[in-house]
Amino acid sequence: xxxLLVSGALGxxxxxxxxxxxxxxxxxxxxxxxxRAPAGEARDGPFEILDCTLPERLDAVVRRHGxxxxxxxxxxxxxxxxxxxxxxxxxxxxxxxxxLDVARQHRCAVFFPSSIGAFGPSTPRQxxxxxxxxxPTTIYxxxxxxxxxxxxxxxxxxxxxxxxxxxPGLISHATPPGGGTTDYAVDMFRxxxxxxxxxxxxxxxxxxDMMYMPDAxxxxxxxxxxxxxxxxxxxxxxVTAMNFAPEELATEIQKWVPGFVVHYVVDPVRQAIAExxxxxxxxxxxxxxxxWRPAFDLASMTRDMLGKLGLTAASGx
Ligand code: SER
Numbered sequence: 001x002x003x004l005l006v007s008g009a010l011g012x013x014x015x016x017x018x019x020x021x022x023x024x025x026x027x028x029x030x031x032x033x034x035x036r037a038p039a040g041e042a043r044d045g046p047f048e049i050l051d052c053t054l055p056e057r058l059d060a061v062v063r064r065h066g067x068x069x070x071x072x073x074x075x076x077x078x079x080x081x082x083x084x085x086x087x088x089x090x091x092x093x094x095x096x097x098x099x100l101d102v103a104r105q106h107r108c109a110v111f112f113p114s115s116i117g118a119f120g121p122s123t124p125r126q127x128x129x130x131x132x133x134x135x136p137t138t139i140y141x142x143x144x145x146x147x148x149x150x151x152x153x154x155x156x157x158x159x160x161x162x163x164x165x166x167x168p169g170l171i172s173h174a175t176p177p178g179g180g181t182t183d184y185a186v187d188m189f190r191x192x193x194x195x196x197x198x199x200x201x202x203x204x205x206x207x208x209d210m211m212y213m214p215d216a217x218x219x220x221x222x223x224x225x226x227x228x229x230x231x232x233x234x235x236x237x238x239v240t241a242m243n244f245a246p247e248e249l250a251t252e253i254q255k256w257v258p259g260f261v262v263h264y265v266v267d268p269v270r271q272a273i274a275e276x277x278x279x280x281x282x283x284x285x286x287x288x289x290x291x292w293r294p295a296f297d298l299a300s301m302t303r304d305m306l307g308k309l310g311l312t313a314a315s316g317x
Contacts (some may be wrong), residue, residue, distance in 0.1 A: 002068025080179030168209035241294030
């Protein structure tokens with residue numbers, strides 16, 4: 001039985017994808033990898049420290065564990081990538097090309113997460129279609145478009161089974177914010193549960209599509225398990241679950257934390273990134289081709305998030 005490998009396992013998606021895959025396939029069959037060691041001793045399955053920009057290192061791990069599927073999550077997010085664009089390009093592209101090379105040699109399937117960041121100002125602002133103009137103005141978006149194209153190319157040219165989602169902003173209680181533009185939402189929750197006011201770096205009215213992590217994890221698993229013969233797009237499926245601006249999230253949180261206060265001090269860099277992305281995306285291709293349906297909306301996500309972060313009223317305890 002082949003195993004599954006996750007790169008960037010300690011990151012935002014990996015921290016929840018690894019436990020989900022282990023619950024589904026058995027802990028021993030999921031190899032978590034990251035550039036750094038996990039904090040503490042607790043490990044519930046195989047872990048390898050791995051710089052996945054180095055194909056020979058990745059190749060050795062894939063051989064040693066008999067890997068059949070690679071979930072390639074290691075990447076820099078949008079805001080942190082703008083601080084050092086050369087490094088973001090190097091990391092995001094060298095790791096993906098290494099993954100695709102090794103996958104080609106070992107006939108592995110690959111999952112690659114793209115993003116709403118793969119769109120740009122010339123993309124339709126509302127309900128950005130599956131197949132739309134993509135001229136991103138961030139280095140993160142440029143690596144995501146290049147990645148989407150490389151993934152499509154690898155399917156067509158080498159017959160590798162590469163699949164992917166274009167994810168919106170992800171909200172998770174498992175990891176602290178990790179350098180994304182949409183991470184204000186995660187930060188807002190963390191401030192609310194610890195009774196601290198939050199200074200939001202995006203302006204009121206900056207609506208973006210978002211998704212609660214359990215939906216993203218389920219979407220990744222469902223796409224990878226779907227009969228590939230019936231997929232028309234295969235890579236970069238638009239998926240979304242909800243749409244809100246910072247003040248709408250604040251209002252929803254205030255239903256549970258009435259004294260919660262948000263101030264707005266705009267960070268021009270992150271505001272410009274957010275404004276370069278569409279306000280909303282159209283995920284009808286994912287819905288039609290493989291049955292994508294989100295389970296959480298703003299209200300149910302807020303309640304669950306606050307409960308998971310320890311707010312007693314929201315958790316019903
Ligand atoms: N959440 C990501 C970011 O803000 C977008 O994919 O960078």
